[in-house]
Amino acid sequence: MAIRPVLTIGNPLLRLVARDVTGDEMRSEAFGQLIGDMIETMHHEQGIGIAAPQIGESLAVAVIEIDEESVRYPGQEPFGQRVFVNPKITVLDAEEQGFWEGCLSVPNLRGFVERPRRIRVDYLDLDGTPRAIEADGFLATVFQHELDHLAGVLYVDRIRDMKKLATLEDYARYWRDVPGEEHLPD
Secondary structure (H helix, E strand, O other): OOOOOOOOOOOHHHHOOOEOOOHHHHOOHHHHHHHHHHHHHHHHOOOOEEEHHHHOOOEOEEEEEEOOOOOOOOOOOOEEEEEEEEEEEEEEEEEEEEEEEEEOOEEEEEEEEEEEEEEEEEEEOOOOOEEEEEEEHHHHHHHHHHHHHHHOOOHHHHOOOHHHEEEHHHHHHHHOOOOOOEEOOO
């Protein structure tokens, strides 16, 4: 396994629509290596999610893991490491919630993004078994953020009020403690 460079905004590979992974690909040694590299890179970067396009692989794969001991995400409900292959989102409750988001591929910035508050994700696990998971609140936002990468979308594309896009320094200075706004670091 290897830590791979994370592509950053401006790299055209981040704007491609990722293709679904075939069953043969899922059973390959190269796919196992990709999953290991994604997990190792995510841990190295202290992220809670990563999508294959972020490390230069235009495949519909994402990993999400929220560690209960995370210093960057205190107080969030833990979510054990899971790999999502060919995931598809269905909105279950279109009422929106807003979080300040960051992204490994958009370094040193935060932006306020509003997204549906409850979703279902249909996906394949690493064995190729169809699965589904429902998520709301913080976890629903994490899923939508990560799976947007598979459609070539970055969180900055979803910011409605560009006055709520800030550097990390100015986010900490002016926005972090604003009541009524949730915060999702990268």
